[in-house]
Amino acid sequence: MRKYIGTLEGFVNSPELEQDETFWADYQVLGPMFAALRMFMTMEDVLTVIVGAKGCAYHLNFTVVAWGEIDFDLGKRPLPVLEYTQSQIITGDFAVREGWLNRLKKLAQRRGARRIVLFPTDAMAICGANMDEIASQIAAATGIETTALSVTAMSGTNQWAGYKAALEALYRPLLNQPIATEKSVNLVGWMWPSRRRHQEIGCCLSMLNELGIPVNSVISGGSTLDDIEKSLRASANAVVCSSVMGEMLDLLDKRGIRLAGNRAPYGFSGTTEWLENIADALEMDVSEKIEALKARYMPKFLENKERLKGKRVFVSGGPGRIIGLLHALNDYEMDIKVACMFWPHAWSREDVRHLLNEHGLKVDTFILSPGLDDLEWAANHFDFDVWMGGYQEQHTCQRHHIPFVPITVYTVTHVGFEGAVNLGNKMLMAMDGHSFVDNCFTANEIEGYTCNK
Numbered sequence: 001m002r003k004y005i006g007t008l009e010g011f012v013n014s015p016e017l018e019q020d021e022t023f024w025a026d027y028q029v030l031g032p033m034f035a036a037l038r039m040f041m042t043m044e045d046v047l048t049v050i051v052g053a054k055g056c057a058y059h060l061n062f063t064v065v066a067w068g069e070i071d072f073d074l075g076k077r078p079l080p081v082l083e084y085t086q087s088q089i090i091t092g093d094f095a096v097r098e099g100w101l102n103r104l105k106k107l108a109q110r111r112g113a114r115r116i117v118l119f120p121t122d123a124m125a126i127c128g129a130n131m132d133e134i135a136s137q138i139a140a141a142t143g144i145e146t147t148a149l150s151v152t153a154m155s156g157t158n159q160w161a162g163y164k165a166a167l168e169a170l171y172r173p174l175l176n177q178p179i180a181t182e183k184s185v186n187l188v189g190w191m192w193p194s195r196r197r198h199q200e201i202g203c204c205l206s207m208l209n210e211l212g213i214p215v216n217s218v219i220s221g222g223s224t225l226d227d228i229e230k231s232l233r234a235s236a237n238a239v240v241c242s243s244v245m246g247e248m249l250d251l252l253d254k255r256g257i258r259l260a261g262n263r264a265p266y267g268f269s270g271t272t273e274w275l276e277n278i279a280d281a282l283e284m285d286v287s288e289k290i291e292a293l294k295a296r297y298m299p300k301f302l303e304n305k306e307r308l309k310g311k312r313v314f315v316s317g318g319p320g321r322i323i324g325l326l327h328a329l330n331d332y333e334m335d336i337k338v339a340c341m342f343w344p345h346a347w348s349r350e351d352v353r354h355l356l357n358e359h360g361l362k363v364d365t366f367i368l369s370p371g372l373d374d375l376e377w378a379a380n381h382f383d384f385d386v387w388m389g390g391y392q393e394q395h396t397c398q399r400h401h402i403p404f405v406p407i408t409v410y411t412v413t414h415v416g417f418e419g420a421v422n423l424g425n426k427m428l429m430a431m432d433g434h435s436f437v438d439n440c441f442t443a444n445e446i447e448g449y450t451c452n453k
Contacts, residue, residue, distance in 0.1 A: 003367070003368060003369040003370070003371070004366070004367070004368035004369070005365065005366070005367050005368075005374070006365070006366060007363070007365075007366060008339075008352055008355075008356055008361065008363050008366045009356065010366075011349065011352060011366055011368065012349055012352050012353045012356065031152060031153050031159060031162070032151040032152055032153070032158070032159055032160075032161040032162030032165065033050075033119045033120070033121070033149075033151050033152065033153040033162055034153070034159070034162065035159045035160065035161070035162025035163045035166070035243075036117075036119060036149055036151055036162035036163065036165050036166040037050075037119055037162070039162075039163065039166040039167075039220045039244075040117050040166060040220065041077060041079065042192060042193045042220055042221040042222060042223075043220050043222075043223055043224065043225070044112075044193070044222065044223065044224045045111075045112055045113055045114040045115070045224045045225055046113060046114070046115050046116075046117055046225070047078070047080070047104075047107065047108050047111055047113035047115070047116045047117070047144075048079060048080075048116075048117050048119060049079075049080045049081070049082055049104070049116060049117070049118050049119065049138075050079065050080070050081045050082070050119050050121065051081075051082045051084075051118050051119065051120050051121065051124055051129075051131065051134060051148075052081070052082075052083065052084070052120065052121030052122075052123050052124055052153075053083065053084055053085075053086065053089055053121065053123035053124075054083040054084060054085050054086070078107060078111065080104060080107065082096065082100065082118075082134070089123060089127045089129075090127075092127070092128075092129075094129055094130065094133065094134055095137070096134060096137045096138060096141070098141075101137070101138065101141040101142070102141075104116075104138065104141075104142060105141060105142040105143075108142055108144055113144055114144065114145070114224075114225050115144065115145045115146070115147060115225060116135075116138060116139075116142065116144050116145070116146040116147070117146075117147050117148075117149060117169065118131060118134065118135055118138070118146065118147065118148040118149065119149055119151070119153075120148070120149070120151070120152075120153065121153045122152055122153045125152055125153075131148035131149075131150070132148055134148065135147060135148040147169050149162075149165045149166070149169060150165065151165045158343055158344070158345065159243075159318070159342075159343050160243065160246065160319070160343070160345040160346075163243060163244045163246060164246050164247060164248070166220070167244070167246060167248040167249070168248060170219070170220070170228050171228070171248055171252070174228070174229055174232060175251075175255070177229075177232060179232050179233070179255050179256050179257060180233055181233060181234065181235040181256055181257065182214075182216070182233050182234065182235060183214060183235055183282050183283075183284075184213075184214040184215060184216040184233075184234045184235060184236075184282075185208070185213060185214070185215055185216065185234055185235070185236040185237070185238050185260065185261075185278050185281070185282065186215070186216050186217045186218070186219055186231045186234045186236070186237045186238070186257075187201060187204055187205070187215060187217075187218045187219065187238060187239075187240050188219045188237050188238065188239045188240065188241075188244055188249065189201075189219070189221065189239055189240035189241030189242075189243075189244055189264075192221055192222075193221050193222030194221075194222070195218075195222060197450070198411070198412050198413055198448040198450070199411065199412070199413055200240055200241075200413050200414070200415050200419075201218055201221055201222070201240060202413070203413040203415055203416045203418065203419065204240055204265065204415065204416065207265075207271075207275065207293065207416055207417075208275075208278070210289065210293060210453075211275065211279070211284075211286040211289045211290065211293070212284070212286065212289070213278060213279065213282065213284065213286065216230060216231055216233060216234035217230055217231035217234065219231060219237075231257075232252075232257070234257055235256075235257065235258060235281065235282060236257060236258045236259070236260040236261075236278060236281040236282060237249055237252060237253070237257055237258070237259055237260065238260050238261030238262075238274065238277070238278050239261060239262055239263070239264055239320070240264055240265075240415065241264060241320050241321075242262060242263050242264045242319070242320030242323065242324070242347075242351075243318045243319055243320035243321070243345065244320070245262055245320070245345060245347050246345070246346075249262075258281045260277045260278045260280070260281035260282075261273075261274040261275075261277045261278050262277075262347070263320075263323055263324065263327075263351060263354070264320050264321070264323070264324045264415060265324070265415045265416055265419075266323075266324025266325060266327045266328050266414065266415055266419065266420070267324065267327035267328035267329075267330070267331040267420045268294060268297075268298075268301065268331050268417060268420055269327050269330070269331050269359060270323075270324055270327035270328070271294075271415070271416050271417055271419075271420070272290060272294065275290050276290065293417060294417055296417075296451040296453075297417040297418055297420070297421055297449075297451055300421050300424075300449060300451075301331075301417070301420060301421055301424065304332065304421065304424030304425065304427075304428060305331075305332050305333065305424070307428055308332045308333075308334055308424060308427060308428065309332060309333045309334065310333065310334065310335055311334050311335060311385040311386060311427075311431075312334075312335045312337050312382065312383060312384050312385045312386075313329055313334045313335065313336055313337065313384065313385065313386050313387070313388065313427075314337060314338045314339075314340075314378055314382070314384050314386075314387040314388065314389065314402075315329060315336065315338075315339050315340070315387075315388045315389065315407075316339070316340035316341075316342065316370065316388070316389040316390060316393065316407075317340075317341070317342065317389075317390075317407055317408075318341070318342050318343060319341055319342075319343065319344050319345045319347075319348045319351070321407060321408075322339060322340070322341045322342075323348075323351045323352070323355065324414075324415070325388060325407065325414075325423075326339060326355055326361060326363070327355070327359070328414075328419075328420050328423050328424075329388075330355070330359055330360075330361050331420060332424060336361075336362065336363045336364065337363075337364045337365065337378075337382045337384065338363075338364065338365045338366075338367065338378045338382060339363045339365075339366050339367070340366075340367040340368075340370040340374065340389075341366075341367070341368050341369075341370075342369070342370070342390070343369060344368060344369075364382075365378075372392075372396075375389075375393060375396040376396060379396050379397075379399070379400040379402065380400075384402050385403070385431060386402070386403045386404075386405065386427045386430055386431055387402045387403065387404050387405070388404075388405045388407050388423075388427070389404070389405075389406070389407060390406070390407065390408045391406050391408055391409050391437070394406065394437045403427075403430035403431045403433075404430060404435075404436065404437065405423075405426045405427055405430050405436060406436050406437060410445060411445045412445060412446065412447070412448035413448060418448065418449050418450055418451070421449045422446075422448055422449055425446060425449060426446065429446065434446075
């Protein structure tokens with residue numbers, strides 16, 4: 001999909017954009033392989049392996065550091081790399097060294113891995129390597145089921161292809177099994193393994209528990225292969241990271257696991273819709289409990305709104321996060337000057353239409369597939385009170401002295417009613433001089449806002 005700069009209404013009413021496969025963005029978008037890696041790397045009994053040309057493992061630093069041993073609770077998870085020399089790639093010699101196979105087998109046994117997943121770099125796709133043959137060598141040597149994903153690394157037209165490939169690999173082998181539903185919901189999203197109360201999945205689990213809504217499985221953060229199989233007994237899927245929205249969830253919906261809560265629970269409006277949609281799918285009346293939960297956070301939300309209403313804001317994010325953040329900023333009645341979507345998925349237009357028609361969202365300028373030049377243009381053309389964006393955007397904000405709130409590296413929840421309060425607190429702190437990026441790799445975070453019963 002090509003770059004688009006215009007109005008939200010123009011984006012919604014431009015179906016020809018769907019037919020344009022051209023896509024480029026020079027920051028934030030890391031390609032399909034990274035999206036799939038996020039999902040599998042959070043699973044407890046899956047070992048992920050990057051396969052590529054020698055010297056192509058530069059992404060390890062990003063994956064291990066930026067996705068966060070600390071921030072995202074991944075800890076010291078191993079990420080083996082199977083590297084081939086230039087001469088091996090030229091001659092098509094993809095035999096896996098015995099020493100490497102022995103080390104991988106020991107690692108897999110130590111980690112309790114039940115599946116190994118191979119992630120090819122672009123070099124493997126370009127040279128036409130047979131990834132299935134490499135997978136067969138590894139499976140024979142380790143005795144562990146090995147799957148090679150058919151995704152590109154950096155060069156794919158859309159990051160969503162990686163999420164799609166991951167869900168296909170997890171569910172396609174199970175689709176012949178009967179689906180016997182029970183009254184429960186799965187939480188779907190690549191999110192980090194943490195179930196801690198102050199992080200995204202923990203916050204969602206807490207909300208649903210308070211409402212008396214049973215949770216079956218989390219997909220895929222912190223889950224196991226058994227959890228994936230068990231998830232087929234749930235009666236609904238609800239997304240925590242709606243970038244993962246896709247064809248497999250639609251297929252499961254047709255098979256009887258209803259897709260409920262297809263937009264992540266951001267802001268008061270988005271969280272209410274998410275909870276009500278799940279309750280409807282499970283045929284449960286929890287409206288009074290939702291209102292009671294909302295009421296605990298309303299006083300602090302209204303206190304923040306007094307200062308934030310009418311403030312000029314820039315916001316960016318992926319196709320799931322940006323929709324959620326727009327919910328939250330719209331709830332605060334802020335003046336959204338520029339909104340950027342890093343990359344789209346096939347449901348983005350419908351998500352935007354929902355915000356326009358059901359919530360009266362107003363945005364001055366909408367940018368699809370932004371580049372660094374677009375950040376500079378925005379900073380030069382608008383007088384922002386606060387900027388919410390990806391970590392790379394801190395540099396533009398520093399140059400232009402714009403208060404900055406990172407929305408891709410953080411340790412407190414941004415979802416749920418408390419997440420709406422946290423976002424408001426962060427924007428106010430940034431406007432009052434707090435820097436969230438004193439350390440270039442770890443967010444200078446705040447304590448989360450939690451109101452217990």
